[in-house]
Amino acid sequence: MTEPVIRFRDVSKAFRRPDGRGDFVAVDKLSFEIAKGEIVAVLGKTGCGKSTMFNIVAGLTEASSGETRVVGHDPFREFEFFRGKIGIVFQGDRLMPWRTALDNVRLGLQILDTDPKQAEETARQWMTRLGLAGHENDYPHALSGGMRQRVSIARAFAVDPEILLCDEPFSALDEMTARDLRAEFVRLVRQSNKTAVFITHQLGEAMEIGDRVLVFHRPARIAYETRLAGADEAHRKQAHDAIMQVLGAEPAPARPE
């Protein structure tokens, strides 16, 4: 059996409360594995720890305990190893306002010391693939919300990462634009055989995108899991109802004071 691309084993993350009175547990002994080429949708209500889990996979936050492995390495401690291996599409587009659309797409390539000519060519190619040809010299403020998010997707894909992490990337867009971008995103991930973790709080989006859906409870732990790749309509309906039940049964969040 091949080694999973992402593996969490009893991973927990606790934050110190601002008033110093104890800790707030965001992730609680979370365990799961994601295989190469899989698109896994992580579904859960707001504040359930999805984004904390996301930051741990991305290496932006260190877990308090447990074992986190991404392509067999620790994403937080092995900073250099992961250069160019993880691409992230964030909830907001996070474009640099002082850079043109092309320069924003080129950012990751520049950081990775790619040859400038090659970087420009790659960035232009990705802009064209995402329907942004002709907008290379536009600044973010001149682009629509959907176009800005396309630029951020192009930026993530341009570095040709092994893993794509997406944190509710289409939640701020209108449904029509979000649907188009979702379809585009899935097509690109499948074409390039990348592994993707897609965080969302929308059931429909999770079921549309994921080969597998993980449903989180607060604090982040798996409450329900189902495989949807190749599933027939009956299984999808059953999964849908089960997820609705799990999400509906969840108690109200205990927020830090």
Place this chain on the structure above:
Amino acid sequence: MTNSRTMRLLQAAAGMLVLAAGWQILSYVFPHYLFPPVPEIIKRTVEVLITGSLLVDVLLTAARIFGGLFGAFILGGILAMIIGQSRTAENFIAPVLTFFQGIPALSWVVFAIIWFHGIEFRVLFIMVMTTLPAFTFQILDAFRSMSKDLFEMTMSFRPRRWTLFRFLIVPTILPGILTAWKVNLGNAARVVVVAELVGATGGVGYQLLRQQQLFDMAGAMAWTLQLVLFVLVVQ
């Protein structure tokens, strides 16, 4: 857009014209050694600009301003980086800088005259000490206002220190730094005159002192305008 800009320029020019007209009226009422006519002031101002031996004094003052500001900027940048990385360092350094901010420029002039011999070092010391706190706090503010979202996004590509500095930190803090330079330039221009007035043998401040000794108001105005023009041009 262009119309409103032209309008603003016209309004500013009108304000200056009213000021000049008011001065000219005063020159008719009072003796010329108190209120010299505007054409006389303009003539003397141009004279300073086109006379090499006089222009040297203006350039000397400009060099002192830039030297002092550059020194304060470098030191302020280092202090801001130290404070930005450690709350303990901030607790130690910030009160000292705030204390320095409360010391009048003239006190620093007196301290410099007592402590140091060299004229240039005195002026540099005064300039640095009077602008250092503002530079430090302004650079620190610019650094702290850096977007956490953009920082996380950039970090997701795992940049090296220099790359992070080049692609994120510099463009983010640059507007704040430019504002700091703009604000401090005005302050420095005022302080340098005080420093030169008391302890220098050249520069605009020294020339102002000479005009006061000669009771030459047109000359004093001409040298003052050099400094105003310098600040306007640089800003």
